[in-house]
Amino acid sequence: MKTYKGYLIDLDGTMYNGTEKIEEACEFVRTLKDRGVPYLFVTNNSSRTPKQVADKLVSFDIPATEEQVFTTSMATAQHIAQQKKDASVYVIGEEGIRQAIEENGLTFGGENADFVVVGIDRSITYEKFAVGCLAIRNGARFISTNGDIAIPTERGLLPGNGSLTSVLTVSTGVQPVFIGKPESIIMEQAMRVLGTDVSETLMVGDNYATDIMAGINAGMDTLLVHTGVTKREHMTDDMEKPTHAIDSLTEWIPYI
Amino acid sequence: MKTYKGYLIDLDGTMYNGTEKIEEACEFVRTLKDRGVPYLFVTNNSSRTPKQVADKLVSFDIPATEEQVFTTSMATAQHIAQQKKDASVYVIGEEGIRQAIEENGLTFGGENADFVVVGIDRSITYEKFAVGCLAIRNGARFISTNGDIAIPTERGLLPGNGSLTSVLTVSTGVQPVFIGKPESIIMEQAMRVLGTDVSETLMVGDNYATDIMAGINAGMDTLLVHTGVTKREHMTDDMEKPTHAIDSLTEWIPYI
Structure with missing residues (x-):
């Protein structure tokens, strides 16, 4: 199994479900942190500031600083600044x-x-x-x-x-x-912030249509976790498969 | 030339242009009135009440009562009431x-x-x-x-x-x-109010895409007047032709 040098991680449905904690998510992120693997939370939510997002994650006992949050607003502003x-x-x-x-x-x-x-x-x-x-x-x-x-x-x-x-x-x-998922722009911008190459970065998310497609569109490996929107039974043969699919983030800890 | 027993008439671009009077429109409607030919102003504007629309027409010296105004709001409400x-x-x-x-x-x-x-x-x-x-x-x-x-x-x-x-x-x-033009619903509702049959009613308007298409969709004869949106040069061969087309409503007075 390939070892990834960087992780882009979705929020809702992956880290928590609305107001409900996902235990395995805390353990997963803590392991990344303990082993010094860089990670960035990537969200389509444009209304919140990185600090507000980080505070919410911390409230779920998930280690997160402002600098580890990348919102579609940040990607949008950077995309514009690069053009003019x-x-x-x-x-x-x-x-x-x-x-x-x-x-x-x-x-x-x-x-x-x-x-x-x-x-x-x-x-x-x-x-x-x-x-x-x-x-x-x-x-x-x-x-x-x-x-x-x-x-x-x-x-x-x-x-x-x-x-x-x-x-x-x-x-x-x-x-x-x-700009946001499933488009690749946000992925490319996020990897630039993370400092990792597309070949060594893994996109982790619960929503096939946004998270996994964003990774596929950006040419990345993807990890679908069935704790949110997309359940196993939603996956049909005509859909391009994620690189990996698990039922809980705990299953992935051995591969960090 | 066929003589029509009822007229459905568009407002903006046909009766007036924004805040500008169209002289020929006044003469045209006054002739309808003098000869006792029933007419109804039909508008996609849902925000104004019939009274507000009639007052605007009168301000342009066009004879109009509330009862001669049929808005898309009236058509919408009648459409719903007919269903439940x-x-x-x-x-x-x-x-x-x-x-x-x-x-x-x-x-x-x-x-x-x-x-x-x-x-x-x-x-x-x-x-x-x-x-x-x-x-x-x-x-x-x-x-x-x-x-x-x-x-x-x-x-x-x-x-x-x-x-x-x-x-x-x-x-x-x-x-x-x-409900509104170019759909036929508003036409059918308006003819019901006017009390004339589809074969004897003429839809008059300046906008091919809304007025004329509404008439065509309702199976009515249509009169396109080039005083507003659709100019002669806009009419291409692939477009279904209005029954009649004139440059000014004055040209139609002999046929009322």
Whole structure:
């Protein structure tokens, strides 16, 4: 069995389930830490800051620092900065994406911004959609932090960023660049932060459609753990298989 | 040339252009009125009440009463009432659709409503999208007043109801029933109000994609007037032709 030099790890469904702890996850991450194997938590959630994510992980007894959290907001801001260092950005979104934009030396723009970014925004308004559409029609490059169509909550499945993004897509006819999983952009950005090569990095997650596909799209090895969205019975013959599949992260500890 | 016993008439681009009067339109409607030919103004605008629409027409010297205005909100409410007399409806929208729902004996519901209706809503919020999604996932029938993707305004093209509707479509994977033009539902409902048969009713409008296609879809004769969106040069050979096409409504007066 190949030994991996770096781990990209999904959060919800892998590290915890909503508000419920996953015991095996703590042991798994502690082992990585004890053996000095670098790891990074990678999340499509654009609303939270790395500190907020790290605090949540620590509350589940999972060793995590801010520096070990990589959100789709960070990937989005870095992606923009790589294209235009001092770009102006019209942002639809919450604290996470706004902080990442500022931290990457970008500025906030309006109808004449260089870029339009859409991240989940529970304070969305018609005016925000309107300015976003006007900016895109004025030639702004259109980016969406992630295409998730729904967010699991205690109330049930609520609109995900993919659905809010569609208002601008439908109205302008312009397709956005999606950054988050299953796209490879977030993986490539994360490996750059982790400092490991694609051939020696393992993507660990519970959701085939986002986590595993992101790894496959980035040409990485993938480890599907059946503690969340994708159960064994969901895997059909026509689906490209993950490199590895286990029922619990405890099974993987011998291979760290 | 066939003489028509009833006219369905579009508003913006046909009766006026935004805030600008179209002289020929006044003369055309006055002739219909003088000769006792019944007419009904049919609009995809779901936000305004019939009175508000009639007042705007009168301000352009076009003879119009509330009873001669048929909005997509009225068509939507009648469509629902025909399916379930005392249905509960979760409404995303403004005054026009809310008034029409009440006037058709329907009640306002929430996550457990029988129907979800989306009309343009410049006070849209994430919570409204959320309740709409939850109701659809609970089995509510999903209806959109109209699929227009953009609204022409002084600021430029802003998000139309078709784009707001897409949030619920994308998040739930459920397709709505669209009521407004180019769908035939609004035409059929309007002819029922007008009291004329499809073979003797003429749909008059400036927009091929909505007005003329609605007439074609309803099996009606259509009159395209090039005073608004669709110019002569926009008409290509592969497009199904309107029954008649003129440059100004004055040309049609001899045939009333």
